Amino acid sequence: MYGERVWLFDLDNTLHDASPHIFPRINHAMRDYIAQHLALDTASADRLRQDYWQRYGATLLGLTRHHAIDPAHFLRETHRFPDLERLIAFEKPVRQTLKRLPGRKLLFTNAPLAYAQAVLNLTGLEVHFSAIYSVEHLDFQPKPMLAAYRRLLRAERLSPRRCIMVEDSLANLVTAKALGMKTVWVSASLRDSPSADIKIRSVRELPRHLARL
Incomplete structure (x- = not known):
């Protein structure tokens, strides 16, 4: 080894x-997840998503550190791609x-x-x-x-x-x-x-x- x-x-x-297809879908799914679970409007949720990504290198890390979000649930809900092959x-x-x-x-x-x-x-x-x-x-x-x-x-x-x-x-x-x-x-x-x-x-x-x- x-x-x-x-x-x-x-x-x-x-x-x-x-970048062309998958990331926009993930970003929108993360925004919607944050809006729903933190009771934010979509603009505020999107700003928070980007802030955590810039600060920690991953939105997930900010959510688990500051909001006690279940990481497994967050990832499962934001990476659903029934049409992944075409993306x-x-x-x-x-x-x-x-x-x-x-x-x-x-x-x-x-x-x-x-x-x-x-x-x-x-x-x-x-x-x-x-x-x-x-x-x-x-x-x-x-x-x-x-x-x-x-x-x-x-x-x-x-x-x-x-x-x-x-x-x-x-x-x-x-x-x-x-x-x-x-x-x-x-x-x-x-x-x-x-x-x-x-x-x-x-x-x-x-x-x-x-x-x-």
Whole structure:
């Protein structure tokens, strides 16, 4: 375990593009959930959702810390996608990319397990991952919280220095880099960051950067 290269892949906006269809649906569902359970109008609920996401890196964390919201219920109600297949924007060559990458691959996501499994199944990526670490497996302590990373590392008996984390969220890479992981930022941003060893626009570019990882 300790000498093997291990890839930690985020899911949304890393392995597929959730921005066009999925994220708007999740955001609206979260807004409506907050409005209903905290008795707020939709505008106030949306502001609170965004505030918690900016402050904590996950809306869920703000709701559990400040409002005693049941995290399992919140995630279940905000990730209902009976039409998920038509919402996914996915580059099919990503399958071949993952196949070419040497080492084990783990999914490390703030999304709930049922949703993560559904996306992997619909994209055909499930065969490439030896384990899924969804937010339930992280005891509802999502990235970028240090506890989330430590829980995964303990469960897999991994040294962080053997890990390569591939993420669209720079905040999540900051924690990974501080632990000693190699980091890959999937982003179209024009800026660079010391927390990203490599910046790419798509995971399809990963094989050409292996020597630097």
